[in-house]
Amino acid sequence: MNQPLYAIPGALPAAAPAVSTPPAATAARTVNEVLAQTQVLAVVEELERDLVGLAPVKQRIRDIAALLVIDRLRGNLGLPTQGGPSLHMCFTGNPGTGKTTVAMRMAQILHRLGYSRKGHLVAVTRDDLVGQYIGHTAPKTKEVLKKAMGGVLFIDEAYYLYRPENERDYGQEAIEILLQVMENQRDDLVVILAGYKDRMDTFFKSNPGMSSRIAHHIDFPDYAQAELLQIGERMLGGMNYRFGVGTREVFERYLARRLEQPHFANARSVRNALDRARLRQASRLFADGDRVLTPDDLTTLAPQDLLASRVFGASDAA
Secondary structure, eight states: OOOOSSOOTTOOOOOOOOOOOOOOTTOOOSHHHHHHHHOHHHHHHHHHHHSOSOHHHHHHHHHHHHHHHHHHHHHHTTOOOSSSOOOOEEEEEOTTSSHHHHHHHHHHHHHHTTSOSSOOEEEEOHHHHOOSSTTSHHHHHHHHHHHHTTSEEEEETGGGGOOTTOTTOOHHHHHHHHHHHHHHTTTSOEEEEEEOHHHHHHHHHHOHHHHHHOOEEEEEOOOOHHHHHHHHHHHHHHTTOEEOTTHHHHHHHHHHHHTTSSSOOTHHHHHHHHHHHHHHHHHHHHTOTTSOOOHHHHHEEOHHHHHTSTTSOHHHHO
16 A cells, blocks of 8 residues: 555554454444444534524434444444545535534544544644745644544635645645545544635635545535524523513614625624623623612613614614
C-alpha cells in the first residue's frame, strides 16, 4: 500500500482493507442490542429535542446513524466489508441554521458507534489552515489535522480555501493535504465541509477530487418565522429571562420585519436581537437607581426593550 503523501504526526496509519472475522460471543446481533450497548439513540433524541425545525436534516442524521448501526451488525456477523462506510460530509445552508451544532452531535454518534476514537470536534476556517507565505501552510494544516485525528474536522466556509484569482494564494496546498488525509486516513478522521450551497457547488466543480470524497451532502433550510419565535423563547429560558405581557407579540412583529431585510442569519440574528433587548432592559432598570428591583423585574423583557430597535419606526415606539 502506498504511504500518504503528507504524514500527520501522531495519526494512525491508513487502515488495511477489512477481512471477514467470526462474530464475538457477546457481539450484538440486533439493532436494539447495538443501541443499548452504545446509547447512540440518546444523542439522536437529544438532537431531535434540542433543535427546532430542521426536519430533513434530522431525518438524514437518523439515516446515517441507521447505516452505521447496520454496518456494525454486519461486522459482528463476520461479513466482509471494504474498510467501512465513507463518512466525510458537506453541510450547506445560510448562517445560523445549526450546522456546527449538528456536527457536534455527529461527532458523538460516530464515537459511540466506534467509528472515531475520541468523538471530539475541531472547528476551523481558512485562516487556521492557510499560511501567508511560502512554507507556512503545510505546518498549519498538519497541526490542525493532528488535533482533529480521532474525531471530526469541521471546516466552515470551506470554499475560501480555493482562490484561483490569486496565483500567489496557498489554499490549494491545504486542499491537497486534506485530500490525501481524507483518502488515506479516513478511518481515523471525518471531515465536514460547510458553507453556502451555491459557493460549495462552485468549490466542488473546481475541486472534483474533494467532491468525490464527500459521501453525504446535507442541506440546512432557513427557519420559518414560527420556528424563530420558538428558538427565541428557548434562548431566553436558557438565560433565565422571559417575555413580559405583550412582548412576545412585539417580537413576532420584529421577526416579520427583520426577515425582509438583508443579512439575516437565522438563529444567530435572533440571539443578537435578544442580546440587544437585554442591554436595553439593563439600561432601563439602571436609570431607576432608587427602585427596589424584584426577580420579576430582573428577568422580564418589556415591549419597549424591543420597540427601540431600528427595525421599528418612530411610530411603533410611540
